[in-house]
Amino acid sequence: MDTKTFDAVVIGAGPGGYVAAIRLAQLGKKTALVEKESLGGVCLNWGCIPSKALIAVANLVDEMRGAADRGIIADQPRIDVEKLRAFKNEVVKKLVGGVGTLEKGNGVEVLRGAGRFVAPNAIEVKGEKGEWRVEAPAFIVATGARTIQIPGFEFDGKDVWSAREAVDLPEIPKHLVVIGGGIIGLELGSTYARLGSKVTVVEALPQLLTGIDPEAVRVVQKNLRQREVAVHVSAKAKGLDRGKDGLAVRIEVDGKEQAIPCDKVLVAVGMRPDASGLGLDAVGVKIGPKGFVEVNERYQTSVPSIYCVGDLSGPPLLAHKASKEGEIAAEAIAGKKSVRDWVAMPAAIFTEPEVASVGLSEEEARKAGYEPVVGKFGFGALGRAIAIDHTDGFVKVVGDKGSGLLLGATIVGPEASDLIAEAALALEMGAYLEDVALTVHAHPTLPEALMEACKAALGEAIHALNRPERPRKADARAAAQA
Structure with missing residues (x-):
């Protein structure tokens, strides 16, 4: 068995692992990326990306079916399953190929096979093209999660x-x-x-x-x-x-x-964390009762040479969370003072209509000791939403009544997955309801709904009726700064 030596090794090439490997290489570390299946993990191959390709087509079919109400007369759309499948596969192929190009371009060596720890600073990788002992002073485990099966409904790929x-x-x-x-x-x-x-x-x-x-x-x-x-x-x-x-x-x-x-x-x-075959317990890595690996704010496990990111390190099980954690772990290994320091993690659900959220809900804010104030604005009163004929849903923001600080947002409606980014940025910057309310938004656009919701929370809504007992923005900010 040949021995390969690196500065750092990443096991698992999903959104957490492949990002971690790229960041390690950018920081000057000789890096290997170990993957037993396709680059990109669940997200790129049979999760986030292919499902969103199918959802986009389903949305298009929906638009065509409802087009007659807006003066567009078309035959009932017919679906060619083979062509649709080919489109989805091409989307996946392009992105997976892009990951491979990025790894190669950054000097990351990809080892195809399954890795198992034999020591805190060594793994054995077994693949179709060979077996290697791989040694390094630092490892990042990013093997994600696997689908839960239930008795009587075992997956057979047919029924x-x-x-x-x-x-x-x-x-x-x-x-x-x-x-x-x-x-x-x-x-x-x-x-x-x-x-x-x-x-x-x-x-x-x-x-x-x-x-x-x-x-x-x-x-x-x-x-x-x-x-x-x-x-x-x-x-x-x-x-x-x-x-x-x-x-x-x-x-x-x-x-x-x-x-x-x-x-x-x-x-x-649902999904459960997947540490199968890694041998983590054999080298002393602590795993919690629900199967998640215990990590600190730098994503270091109980074994100092081993880090863990993504679904395996704990909920929420989100691809973008895994990527951020991969960057933090890579930077920690490279000696940077990177830690888990985000204010809130956004989440998006691609139903019809979409749902997205970030930060605290009203109930969570109350439990955290705030006196929450809520502002809400419906898409049914928004010019752009009416113009595109997607008026179901609303934007809801939660702020602190005493200070006016923005605490969270929930959006259900058109393009919610995109709209939540502004709320996430506002939370990271420590914005107040007033800050978003005073920011001029282009008209007519969907993001105006977030501005209107913040105005509603302040009792200053223009395109909705105001409710009493809202925080006075000037007094609230002065109190917060005192």
Whole structure:
């Protein structure tokens, strides 16, 4: 077995790992990147990117179906599944190839194979083209998470799909049952509904999108009803029957069982951290009871030479969080004083309409000791939203009544995933409600809704009725600076 020596080694080439490897190389470290599958990890290959390619097409189909209301007469759109799959694959291929080019351009050596720790400063990599002992004074583990399976619904790639099969688009089933009403289940379920499938969602908890502002969830549920998507909450998936007439999912609701006939089943009940085969426990890395590796603010584990970033280091399981953590760990290894110091981590859900949030909700703000004040502005009153015929949803901001400090925002509506960036920047800069309210926004645009919501929180809304007892901006800022 040949021995290779580096300054730093990254295991896992997803959004956390490939970014960490690039940053290490930029900082002058001789770096290796170990990956047993494709560069880009789950996100680029069968998660974020391919699902958003399919969602974009589903949105286009939606626009075409509703175009007659705006004077555009077109035939009912038909979907060529093979061409759609080829488009999605080309999107993935381009981005994965781009990652490879960036690694090579930065001087990172990519080792194809599975890595396992044999010492705190060494791993063994086994791949189709060879085996190596790889030594380094520092390692970053970024192996992400894997899909959770549930008894009776084991993935077979034929009748029972994981997200991996769903984004591969083997077909558009006549009736798809989605087990799991979280982010993945609703993103993919609503996509297939817009592509032509009859969709039924089965969720074990009392609410879809658990943890999301219930008012925002209601907007998404309204859209699902309009698309005739059947939703069962507080429902348990009991089993899958395979008969001569096809499949049937047995569920239990309020103590009563019922069967839902279908063609395919998508199981999307979440992800769990994936440290399988790494040998972390053998070298003394501490792993918590839920399977997440314990790290400090520099993403260093209990073994000083080993760092961990991304889904494996703890929630929220977000690609952009993993990338940021990869940069921090790389900079820490290079001797920089980088730590986990962000104010808030934005999140986006690509349902129809989209949902995005950053910072504290009203309830979280109250628990944190603030006296929250809320400002809200509906897209139904926004010129640009009306002009593009996407008026469902709203922007809601949360501030501190005493100081006027902006604490958080929730957006449900058109382009929410893009609009949340302004709120995230405002939070990172320590902005006040007044700061956003006084910033002139181009008209007519969707971001005006954030400005209007902040004005509403201050009691100064122009295009909405004001509610009493809002913080006086001048007095609030003076009090905060005192």
